[in-house]
Amino acid sequence: MNPFTTITAIAAPIDEPNVDTNQLCPTRFNKVPRGPAHARILFHDRRFNADGSEKEHILNAEPFNRAQIIVADRNWGSGSSRESAVYALYEFGIRCVIAPSFADIHSNNCYKNGLLPVILGEAQCAALRAQLRDNPGATLSVDLAAQTVTDAQGATHHFEIHPVRKKCLLEGLDDIARTTQYRDALDAFEAAYKNERPWLQA
Amino acid sequence: MPLTLLEKIWNRHVVVEEAGELLLHVDRALVHEGASHAFDKLVQEGRTIARPRQVFAFTDHYVPTSGRENGVAGIANAEIRNMVIQLQANAAKHGVTLFGIDDARQGILHIVPPEQGITQPGLLICGADSHTATHGAFGCLAFGIGASDMMHVMATQTLWQRRQQSMRVTLEGEPGFGVSPKDIILAIIAKIGVDGGTGHIIEYAGSTFRNMSMEGRMTVCNMSIEAGARAGMVAPDDTTYAYMQGRPYAPKGAQWDAAMAMWQALPTDEGAHFDREVAMQAADIAPMVTWGTNPQQGGPVTGLVPDPRDIKDAVTAQEVASAIDYQALAPGMALTDIRVDKVFIGSCTNGRIEDLRAAAAVARLGKAVVPAWVVAGSQPVKRQAEAEGLDTIFKNAGFEWREPGCSLCTAINGDQLRPGERCASTSNRNFKGRQGTGGRTHLVSPAMAAAAAIRGRLTDVRELLKAT
Numbered sequence: 001m002n003p004f005t006t007i008t009a010i011a012a013p014i015d016e017p018n019v020d021t022n023q024l025c026p027t028r029f030n031k032v033p034r035g036p037a038h039a040r041i042l043f044h045d046r047r048f049n050a051d052g053s054e055k056e057h058i059l060n061a062e063p064f065n066r067a068q069i070i071v072a073d074r075n076w077g078s079g080s081s082r083e084s085a086v087y088a089l090y091e092f093g094i095r096c097v098i099a100p101s102f103a104d105i106h107s108n109n110c111y112k113n114g115l116l117p118v119i120l121g122e123a124q125c126a127a128l129r130a131q132l133r134d135n136p137g138a139t140l141s142v143d144l145a146a147q148t149v150t151d152a153q154g155a156t157h158h159f160e161i162h163p164v165r166k167k168c169l170l171e172g173l174d175d176i177a178r179t180t181q182y183r184d185a186l187d188a189f190e191a192a193y194k195n196e197r198p199w200l201q202a
Numbered sequence: 203m204p205l206t207l208l209e210k211i212w213n214r215h216v217v218v219e220e221a222g223e224l225l226l227h228v229d230r231a232l233v234h235e236g237a238s239h240a241f242d243k244l245v246q247e248g249r250t251i252a253r254p255r256q257v258f259a260f261t262d263h264y265v266p267t268s269g270r271e272n273g274v275a276g277i278a279n280a281e282i283r284n285m286v287i288q289l290q291a292n293a294a295k296h297g298v299t300l301f302g303i304d305d306a307r308q309g310i311l312h313i314v315p316p317e318q319g320i321t322q323p324g325l326l327i328c329g330a331d332s333h334t335a336t337h338g339a340f341g342c343l344a345f346g347i348g349a350s351d352m353m354h355v356m357a358t359q360t361l362w363q364r365r366q367q368s369m370r371v372t373l374e375g376e377p378g379f380g381v382s383p384k385d386i387i388l389a390i391i392a393k394i395g396v397d398g399g400t401g402h403i404i405e406y407a408g409s410t411f412r413n414m415s416m417e418g419r420m421t422v423c424n425m426s427i428e429a430g431a432r433a434g435m436v437a438p439d440d441t442t443y444a445y446m447q448g449r450p451y452a453p454k455g456a457q458w459d460a461a462m463a464m465w466q467a468l469p470t471d472e473g474a475h476f477d478r479e480v481a482m483q484a485a486d487i488a489p490m491v492t493w494g495t496n497p498q499q500g501g502p503v504t505g506l507v508p509d510p511r512d513i514k515d516a517v518t519a520q521e522v523a524s525a526i527d528y529q530a531l532a533p534g535m536a537l538t539d540i541r542v543d544k545v546f547i548g549s550c551t552n553g554r555i556e557d558l559r560a561a562a563a564v565a566r567l568g569k570a571v572v573p574a575w576v577v578a579g580s581q582p583v584k585r586q587a588e589a590e591g592l593d594t595i596f597k598n599a600g601f602e603w604r605e606p607g608c609s610l611c612t613a614i615n616g617d618q619l620r621p622g623e624r625c626a627s628t629s630n631r632n633f634k635g636r637q638g639t640g641g642r643t644h645l646v647s648p649a650m651a652a653a654a655a656i657r658g659r660l661t662d663v664r665e666l667l668k669a670t
């Protein structure tokens with residue numbers, strides 16, 4: 001996994017609550033192996049017509065087509081557990097999504113792929129979106145170590161993140177490395193557990 | 203200290219705790235054809251499956267629901283055929299149990315494990331699919347995970363998780379005439395919202411659920427994810443044990459007795475703490491339909507499509523307006539004036555035998571005036587329905603009787619709506635394009651879906667049933 005430390009980049013506002021993973025990656029693209037093709041899959045049916053031509057969509061338009069940050073509304077990433085929704089965001093270039101709330105599975109999937117989900121208040125997100133709409137191409141700076149988002153006007157917003165998630169993102173660590181440190185505890189657990197419920201392995 | 207069902211399951215599954223994160227032992231991992239990303243990662247990283255006997259693979263999302271006589275070779279679309287073949291190859295290579303396309307037990311990954319006794323109280327079950335919440339009906343902790351987490355589960359039989367908040371949704375009383383478990387969960391979602399359960403795991407408690415069948419409990423737990431919760435659960439009781447006894451993977455003899463002793467200790471203790479409590483009366487719930495593009499955007503079938511101008515909150519008004527626009531509805535129109543082009547009865551929400559019985563009881567009252575599909579959730583459900591003559595009832599009423607799979611619920615096997623088509627569907631998601639690009643979905647119960655098929659529009663099934 002690629003680490004996430006700091007980023008200063010163009011941010012795109014998406015003014016829509018409950019954006020589901022079907023929108024981020026329509027189901028029929030689920031089978032596509034992870035790769036650069038996912039950049040086009042992001043919001044595919046919102047961004048492209050059946051003949052492949054572009055529809056009007058913020059992520060199709062300059063300068064937002066170069067965005068690396070999305071400022072969204074509440075309940076971002078609801079619906080299917082598909083990790084390909086994160087692949088689509090990541091391959092498009094998105095490294096951070098800022099929203100008032102995230103669906104649980106999707107936010108987990110973001111962390112596992114080096115994409116930082118930042119939770120800010122509903123009013124803060126709305127203000128940031130308005131600012132970005134009024135100043136297309138404005139950048140946001142996200143500093144994970146300091147846990148801050150700084151807008152183009154210099155205002156700084158603090159966000160919370162679980163210390164373990166923070167460490168994993170900063171260092172690009174995946175969970176397996178962490179788990180294997182506990183081999184002995186795992187073996188002891190499993191021996192006792194198997195004894196208790198022997199039928200589970202049958 | 204009094205504990206909840208959830209806490210008891212967590213506590214028994216913690217291997218270690220690190221800075222507030224728990225490394226949890228996982229009992230069952232469930233995958234389908236779409237889990238190729240997880241297998242790819244496993245191979246890329248040169249890992250093997252730690253407990254192959256505890257990983258189960260299902261062919262459901264991509265299999266066609268007609269022309270199945272020739273198995274995999276009979277799948278006309280090469281891309282889709284390839285997905286099914288890939289899963290077969292991955293299952294064989296990694297030693298995972300596969301319920302393949304021509305297996306007599308084949309079906310949806312949230313329908314087959316309960317039928318086979320794979321789902322049991324007190325377990326921790328992870329699925330590569332958000333509706334894994336379904337299994338919580340048995341008093342286990344079951345939730346969906348993405349490909350990276352699934353790879354971790356397959357490689358280590360464990361998963362890192364934080365403790366989530368707990369929410370108890372208590373319903374008392376008997377539901378009214380014509381009101382099904384699907385209506386109950388749609389009403390709960392309408393009340394708490396599609397993000398109402400975010401960060402929480404829901405326990406459904408109270409007499410309404412105590413008196414509900416396992417099929418009904420599964421329907422309710424299934425849609426916990428549509429309320430934003432990763433998992434939903436119902437405490438195990440005699441209904442649970444009676445359902446499980448004698449199933450192939452259930453413990454037998456002395457092991458059954460040992461299991462029962464564990465299971466009976468699981469229900470939430472008197473006085474245990476929940477972070478949030480919601481209480482409702484079953485009698486207040488009417489048959490439900492959704493008019494919008496998320497599962498919260500619905501109401502009693504007797505109601506109207508809302509008018510965004512009546513909504514004070516600007517964001518909500520905008521959201522409602524956009525949904526009405528996509529759905530091509532008029533503000534203020536009666537829900538029963540909405541005409542449908544198609545009806546779908548099936549999915550992991552409503553593809554079980556009781557669902558088909560409820561739909562057949564309505565189908566026998568008339569003839570379908572629009573194309574209506576009945577897709578059993580599994581081969582055993584299909585055989586049971588045929589033994590009861592339900593297939594004959596459906597066919598006589600002009601409904602199509604198809605082979606088990608996810609079908610039109612997620613529209614990736616070739617079964618899909620055309621742009622602009624409108625479907626009354628017993629599935630769980632009405633997102634834009636969910637049933638096919640440009641398709642429009644109204645979520646309903648099986649009986650309501652059958653009623654819509656007969657009338658060609660959304661219909662209060664109680665009217666039809668009362669007339670008999």
Ligand code: SF4
Pocket residue numbers: 262263310311312331333549550551607608611612629630
């Ligand atoms: S029936 Fe629908 S919701 Fe259920 S597992 Fe299949 S695609 Fe997912």
